[in-house]
Amino acid sequence: MTIELTSREELINALHLAAELEHNLMCQYLFAAYSLKRSVGEGLSEVQLETTRGWGALMTLVARQEMEHMGLVLNLLTAIGGTPYFQRPNFPQRKSHYGKLGIKSELTRFDQETIKRFQEFEAPHPEPGPEFCSTRGIAREEIRAQLLAPQVFTHRAANELTAATKGAAREIEFTSVQDLYVSLAAGLVTVAEQIGEKNLFNGDVSAEIWGGPNTPYGEGSMDDLSQYGLDLIQVVDLKSAIDAIVEIVEQGEGILAPPDYIEHTHYCIYTNMLDEMRAQKPAFDAARPVVRNPLTKMHPDITAPKEVNIITRPETREIASLFNLTYETMLLMMLYLYGSSPKTKTMRVDFMNAIFFPLMTMFIRPLSEILTQLPAFKDKKGNAGPGFELSKDRLVLPPPEHVWSEFQKYFDILAWQFDHLWIYELRPQSDDVIKRLRYMAENMRRLADDWRAHWQNVGRGE
Numbered sequence: 001m002t003i004e005l006t007s008r009e010e011l012i013n014a015l016h017l018a019a020e021l022e023h024n025l026m027c028q029y030l031f032a033a034y035s036l037k038r039s040v041g042e043g044l045s046e047v048q049l050e051t052t053r054g055w056g057a058l059m060t061l062v063a064r065q066e067m068e069h070m071g072l073v074l075n076l077l078t079a080i081g082g083t084p085y086f087q088r089p090n091f092p093q094r095k096s097h098y099g100k101l102g103i104k105s106e107l108t109r110f111d112q113e114t115i116k117r118f119q120e121f122e123a124p125h126p127e128p129g130p131e132f133c134s135t136r137g138i139a140r141e142e143i144r145a146q147l148l149a150p151q152v153f154t155h156r157a158a159n160e161l162t163a164a165t166k167g168a169a170r171e172i173e174f175t176s177v178q179d180l181y182v183s184l185a186a187g188l189v190t191v192a193e194q195i196g197e198k199n200l201f202n203g204d205v206s207a208e209i210w211g212g213p214n215t216p217y218g219e220g221s222m223d224d225l226s227q228y229g230l231d232l233i234q235v236v237d238l239k240s241a242i243d244a245i246v247e248i249v250e251q252g253e254g255i256l257a258p259p260d261y262i263e264h265t266h267y268c269i270y271t272n273m274l275d276e277m278r279a280q281k282p283a284f285d286a287a288r289p290v291v292r293n294p295l296t297k298m299h300p301d302i303t304a305p306k307e308v309n310i311i312t313r314p315e316t317r318e319i320a321s322l323f324n325l326t327y328e329t330m331l332l333m334m335l336y337l338y339g340s341s342p343k344t345k346t347m348r349v350d351f352m353n354a355i356f357f358p359l360m361t362m363f364i365r366p367l368s369e370i371l372t373q374l375p376a377f378k379d380k381k382g383n384a385g386p387g388f389e390l391s392k393d394r395l396v397l398p399p400p401e402h403v404w405s406e407f408q409k410y411f412d413i414l415a416w417q418f419d420h421l422w423i424y425e426l427r428p429q430s431d432d433v434i435k436r437l438r439y440m441a442e443n444m445r446r447l448a449d450d451w452r453a454h455w456q457n458v459g460r461g462e
Contacts, residue, residue: 003174005187008200012082014184019073019085021098021177024105025121026066027091027388032118033059034368035109035290035385044284052286055110055273062266065251071232072244074338075208076184079201079235084338086331090299090389092292092307100175106307107294107385110287112277119270122252125176133268178249185245192238201237209337210234288372291382295389296320309376315423316374316384319437322417323367324389329410330359331390335397362443370433411448418444 005011036056040049074084089097092106103121108114124132174180192200210232233244252266262268277286291309296317298305311317368386376384398406418441427434 003179003183004190005183006190006194008080008191008195011080011184011187011191012077014180014187015073015077015080015082016085016087017174018180018184019070019077020088021101021103021180022066022070022073023086023088024103026063026070028105028107029059029063029066029118030368031107031385031388032110032114032287033063034365035287035372037286037288038369042288044286048284048286051276051280055276055286058269058273059110062269065266068232069248069252071209072235072248075210075232075235076241076244078203078208078338079205079241080188081203084335086335086395088390089301089303091295091387092302092304094303097303100173101177101180106292106304107387108292109290109385111285112274115270115274115277119267119274121177122266122270123176124267125178133263133265133271177252181245181249185242188238188241188245197238201235201241205234205236207338208232208234289381289383290372290385291376293387294320294371294376294384295387296324297389299389309382311376311384312378313375313384314378315421315426316371316376318422319367319374320371320384320387322414322421323364323371323386325410325417326359326363326367326414327386327388328390328395329407329414330364331395332397332407332410333359335395336403339397358443358447363440366436366440370436373433408448408451411444411451415441415445415448 003014005014033056036052037044037049040046044052077083077085089105093104095102095104097103097105104117108117174183188200231247233240233247235241235244250261250265263272277283293307294309294311296311298308298310302308311320364386371384371386374384376382397403418437421437421441423437424434429435429438
C-alpha cells in the first residue's frame, strides 16, 4: 500500500521523514559495528576474529550506504525547493514512535537480536521467502518501468496526510521504508504532472553534493566520493529524482535489484549474517559487553526512558560528551554543505576535504571504538558506547557573517577538550586507549590551527 502525495509540501514532509529514518538507521548500524571485538586478546580465536572482521566490514558498508541514501534524500529535498534536514529524536524511542513503520530506535551491541532487528528494518514488503536472497533480480533497464508502473500504486485518501501538512511527518502511516520510497516516486510523478516538471524542480541544484563514478570533482583526489564508496546523484529533474529513489530501494530492500545484486542488498546482507551467526560451532560472542543506549544524560524527546543507561563513570562520561560535541559539529558542517548559501565548487570541495570526511574517519569512528572499551558505570559491569546525542537547539547555523568564527570556536573547544581529558591522569601513557586519544588530540589541534590559518576567508570567493 502506498500513500498518495499530491503537493510539494507533502513531498517535502515525506522526504523529511526519509532523511530522519536514514540518519536513524545509520547510527544504529554504526553503534553495533563499533561494539565488535578487535583482537584475539578479547577472547576470540584467529578464525573467530576473521569472521568478526568480515561482519564488521559488511555492517560498515551498509552504514556508508545509509549515508549515501541520506545524501540522495537531501539532494531530492534541495531539488524541489526544500531545505536540508538533519533532525532526529534521541535514542531510544518506542516502536510506536514511527507508527506502522514499526521501527524500534535503540542502540544495541552486535548480537543475533540486533541483527534480526536490522534485517526487519530492511525487509521487502511483503516479506519474502528464504529463497529471495538467491534469486537473480531483474534487468536494470526494467527497474524504472516497474517502479513507475501504475499498478504498483494503490493510493490512500489524501486526507490521511493532514498531520504531514502540519509538519508531523512521522504521523504519516507508511507501512514500511519501501512503502515510503515507492510513495515518493509516485508523488514526484503526480506533482510534476500537476504543476509541470520545471516548476517542481525549482531548487538550487548547485547546493547539492554529488559525485562517485561520474564525479565532477576530479578523479583520484580526496574529494572524489568514489573513494568513500559513495555514489550521489545530482537531482535536477524527474528522471534523476527517480534514479535516486531506484538506487535507494535497490541497495536496501532489493525489490528492484538487477541480476546478481540481490545478495549484496542490505536485507540479504543481514539475512546471511544472521544465518552465519546461528551456524557458528561453537557459538561465540563477537561483541564487547556494551550496554543498551549508553547516554550522558536523559533527553526530553526520549519516549523509552527506562531503557536508557546513563554513563556514571566520570572519565568515560567526559569522552562520551566529547564524542557528542564532535558529532554535532560534523552535522553542522553537513548542514552548511547542503545549505543554500552561495558556495563555489572549489569552496565545497575544500570544505569536504578539510572537515566532512576527516571528522567521520579521524574522530567519530575511533572515539566510538574507544567508548566501547571503557566502563560505563562506577558500581556495576558494562561498557559504554557512542550515544549520538543531539541538543535540538544546536543544529542551527549562525548568521552567515558569523559562520566561520563559530566553526573556529567549535574546533578550539574540541582541541582543548582533547588535550585535557581526565583519563590521561588515570592510565599510563603507554596504554593503547591513551595513545589513540593523544593522536586524536594532535589531529584536532592541527584541524583547528589549519582552519584559523588557511580557512578564515573560505566562503568569500575563489
